[in-house]
Amino acid sequence: MVSNPMNKFSRRRFCAVSVAAALSSQHLAWAATKQSPFAMVSAADHDRVLRLADHWLPEAPQTITSFHSSRSPAGPHDFFSEADYFWPNPANPAGPYKEIDGKSNPDNFQDHRRAMIRLSQAMPALTAGYVLTKRKDYAHAAAAHLLAWFVTPATRMKPNLEYSQGVRNGGPTGRSYGIIDTLHLVEVARAAGFLRKFFTPAEWADLRSWFRDYLLWMKTSEKGMRERDATNNHAICWALQAAEFAHLDGDEDTRAEVRERFETVQLPMQMAPNGSFPRELARTKPYGYSIFNFDAAAALCWSLGQQEMVRFSLPDGRGMCKAAEFLEPYLADKDKWPYAHDVQHWESWPVRSPGLLFCGVACGREEYLALWRKLDPDPTDPEIIRNYPIRQPVLWV
Template structure:
């Protein structure tokens, strides 16, 4: 049975798709999803990409800090929610959960976020047009960050989210490289098309070394074992970096972590994330963890298992999480829990989790809402927790397609 992509999002056709073999059903989902995003985002993608053509690569080496305990190639950041102690102004900083300190060093994080905005947009523009200018400029960023000796970043996060007077780096800082997830996805499209064999090898070697650090270092192991969104962010990074270097064992390990740890330990019976609801930013972190968990399912979707279909015996799964959040994404005023201590008015923005669960859980209202939401937030705090901006890149079989 052949199904037109335009007809995919009708209820009758979606039901008919369920009769297809799994591999063919995924191909139909994939093609329809690509076309949906291409038609929705084409103008926004092209506008951004044209602007980004004028911007030169700038890596961590462009933003030195005299507060960094590392060298010029080491990523450095300071923990967001730590402030001087009024009782001891020159002593160790203290925690104020949910309240970001604007005086902390963010130069490297801002540079990485810029990378995560520019490379995916340039890559999406190339997918839509096949204009090599976009691909070549995206590749220049990849070379600067991961290949060129003078500018490349070191393959660890030993000095991320340090706390003044307490520690030079924490495992929680690994969440900073969540912004490399979509860069790695973009690289899987761009590198084979426009980068030399030597540069491709160096690029993959960087992500191989960094993934090894994530899996074996003291900080990486500790982050994997955290009990909230940090572990899910670790898993999404591991899954995407492993995808780029074709490390199927790591991807299988992450899938098991999702099924045996994340769903039973983090997802409530009603589809909420109780550990996120207990935070001072319950709305923001609930959406964030839902988005990252859904993107993990999407990252692993082109492997042997469909995690969108996975459910615990009591019905808990990513589709249940979508059911819980959808009403509050549609109408924030109905949120029955505490308001976030900061940035509540800047939410919600366009949720990638809403798009992908809408497609995979057959919830057309999710997709309709997704189309209406803001895809380009300007609030720096929201951007920090918004790692996926170009869902066009997340439909792997469309790499050779011109929209």
């Protein structure tokens, strides 16, 4: 067992808690007249959840073993994908592909990722349907997806991402950046916690073991550690995965480590004083990446400590409430966006932001919640779906 770093109450932590306490008092006054987050989300999403649950109810599980690529260096149980932004290099057509940031190559193999995204749409929707109605057919259908992906020997995925986002024609067969592909398991892990009674003890132990093994790979492999140490959205997404996978397995030591890292490394490194994320603004899709990192960071904070953690801020005020303050005007009206437009998919943003929900509740901002209700919760653009891993907020509140 490792020591809990949160037991160290530094001056920085004291100042941060003082700021959070001030915000908390404001929030409590606001929240006294409001319905609970669960009641609010349930009311907003009830019909949508049942529509999606009914859609997925007759659909059978589909895992990566249903798809094969001749370019995969691995076996049928190994997740394999190719890097989105890599294209043939005109200067060396037979050599490794060349990166063009922000422009996705439609010819790359993505069937395993699509299967995982399908899982992330179907299984949480069925679970949300069960949460709202207690219909056991929804729960059994959701459990069947988990068994197929993580337990059944013939169809399960191996608990690593050694072959994710490789580069064709002699490039690396897998890269640390590929770990972001399993961001689509975050809500799956969250949803699994609602279904424990629908598994046998052995099945539940095997399910937890898969996420435990995958988390260990994330924490100790060369690719995993490199992704953890990234300086942009990749590190935030690593942390969100680690937090939720550890939550499913009851690993509070890892969750404490993730929280300490967010507070002392990621937040100070990534957020500017105005609440923006400069590393995302520097990309060729600054609008989409700013939204994506905001949503992932807000979800991370909610996972680690719900409202208290979302309200956490550094002594200079940087935190998720500041991030929401920066981004919300551009979610409300992207014509006001003062930075470059995204090179692709500009027209498909924004969609319903989970960050708006978490920050609206935690920071006491009704206007964020009103905007959250207005935005589209079910985008159809595959690029947006790829960057939209939290679709059933009723499972989070």
